[in-house]
Amino acid sequence: MRRVLVVLAVLVLVATGCSGPGEVRVDVGPEVVVADEVTHVKVTGLGGGDRVEVVAEATDRAGKNWRASASYEADDVGVVDLDRAAPVGGSYGGVDGMGLFWAMNPPDGDPDQQFYLPEVNGEGPHAVVRISVRDGAKTLATATQTRRWATDGVTDRALTLAKDQVVGGLFLPKPDGKRHPAVLLLGGSEGGMSQALTAALLASHGFPALTVAYFGAPGLPKALKEIPLEYFRTAASILASQPGVDRAHVVAFGPSRGAEAALLIAENFPTLIHGAILYAPSAKVVAGFPDYLTSAWTLHGEPLATDDLIPVDRVSGPVLTVAGTADGIWPSAPAAQLIVTELDAAENPYPHKALVYPGAGHNVGTYPYMPQGTRVYEPAADHTAYLGGDRPTNAAAQADAWPKVLALLRNL
CATH class of the missing domain: 2.60.40.2240 (Acyl-CoA thioester hydrolase/BAAT N-terminal domain)
Structure with a gap:
């Protein structure tokens, strides 16, 4: 027995x-x-x-x-x-x-x-x-x-509107006398500073990282509505000015609405942002949230037109898109492929690739091995959103994509 x-x-x-x-x-x-x-x-x-x-x-x-x-x-x-x-x-x-x-x-x-x-x-x-x-x-x-998430030597500093003109968290790796590619992280429709753990983890891998809140935090708009893209330019300038940062390789990084913002700033500020890592992206400008009758973003004080395709002809660095075919929020898999197709059409000289995972949902990123649900309650919209996919498929996608994200950064 x-x-x-x-x-x-x-x-x-x-x-x-x-x-x-x-x-x-x-x-x-x-x-x-x-x-x-x-x-x-x-x-x-x-x-x-x-x-x-x-x-x-x-x-x-x-x-x-x-x-x-x-x-x-x-x-x-x-x-x-x-x-x-x-x-x-x-x-x-x-x-x-x-x-x-x-x-x-x-x-x-x-x-x-x-x-x-x-x-x-x-x-x-x-x-x-x-x-x-x-x-x-x-x-x-x-x-x-x-x-x-933050290994020995990683430091973090809170950024405030009063002192820095942005709300965020700056995570820097242990100094080694060299300059390294850096990452500007933007969260999604959850608002606040949701990418702090990812920023700490990137710093532990040697990449200076700044995560910023752009709504849903004290002093910021309560909703995703008419957010100036210049706000992210200010944040990127702060990151680029850090002593351990290679200014020629500051990459925008975001999931969902953060991916939309990341692609927009990579296109509009190409001398400052040099490429983008986009999880569950949109290839188009999406309306505000939760008020879909408003514009989400402004540039030079003017609202960006909703449903316009985001141009990519000025992007000055590599682009990696990551999406799942079972995304329950929006069709991020076709969008991920369309972004790469548009980069091809623009004859973009930098590496660009779409990682599309069959059966994965909106939670296709970012770092792996932590338990995550497939539904989320959104207080701003007062409803529960189905993110799509299932936990095993999402987990497998995260485990496959994350090392490729780190490899992209190391190879810059």
């Missing part, structure tokens, strides 16, 4: 492996890693064919304990390697070494309307992952790993 073992994996922000009673051991790799790094979970010391359940848990910023679990059978030598073993049941299916990370659910509420936000302490945002091997109620082995 098979003995049933339980491997308990808890997502937290500290990583060490320690063997439990007997011969069973679980290893998760380094104690501390960057939040987008792959973790290789391996259980050894089992009997051949033993069934193992792996349970992942992590406490979020609100104090909720997120959890995922899956059952596995040990191979002939008593090993369960999550990079190679498909679960026989549980929170995700198929071979995916990071499946337990993105498949976690909160203890209450609709998981498809919730998003994991990491805890924050003096070392910045982090998630702690604890992995335990158990036989029933008995713990046989444990391991923990800390996943950090």
Whole structure:
């Protein structure tokens, strides 16, 4: 009769492996890693064919304990390697070494309307992952790993309207005496400064990053309505002036409405913005939000006409578009391809490419391995929006696209 073992994996922000009673051991790799790094979970010391359940848990910023679990059978030598073993049941299916990370659910509420936000302490945002091997109620082995968004040496500074004429967060990597490509990040229709975690992560990879709010924050418009594109020019100038920034390679980055804004400023300020990374983009100018009878953007004090195709003939850097065919918000996959087609037609000399993922939704980005729902409540519009896709497909798209984003930046 098979003995049933339980491997308990808890997502937290500290990583060490320690063997439990007997011969069973679980290893998760380094104690501390960057939040987008792959973790290789391996259980050894089992009997051949033993069934193992792996349970992942992590406490979020609100104090909720997120959890995922899956059952596995040990191979002939008593090993369960999550990079190679498909679960026989549980929170995700198929071979995916990071499946337990993105498949976690909160203890209450609709998981498809919730998003994991990491805890924050003096070392910045982090998630702690604890992995335990158990036989029933008995713990046989444990391991923990800390996943950090801002690594040692990364600094951050808040930008204010009063001092800087923009609201944002500036994240700078540890100085190394060199100049590096930099990224200006713009959030979407959620408003506020929603891309701070992505900015911190980019700085951890060595890229200076500035994320800005352009509505839905104190001192800014309450809605996405007639936002001056010159506001982003001011932010880009601040970023370009940092000592570790290569001014010739400041890239605009945004998901959804932020992608629309990123493409607009790449086109209109080509001496300052040199290319764009666009997640779930629109190829056209979209109306304001939630008031669709207004214009979202202005340039030189004049509203931009809604539904006009965004020109790309002046874009002075590489463009990467990322989209899913099951986007529930707008047709971002055709838009992603159209942007690249327009760049071809304009004979743009810089690299440009569309990454289109079948079955992925609006949440096709950005960094991978964090659990995200497929629906979101939008207070401004007073409704729940279906973002499209499903969590496994979105997670696979994020895991594939994110390294390509980092490679684009490294190759500038």
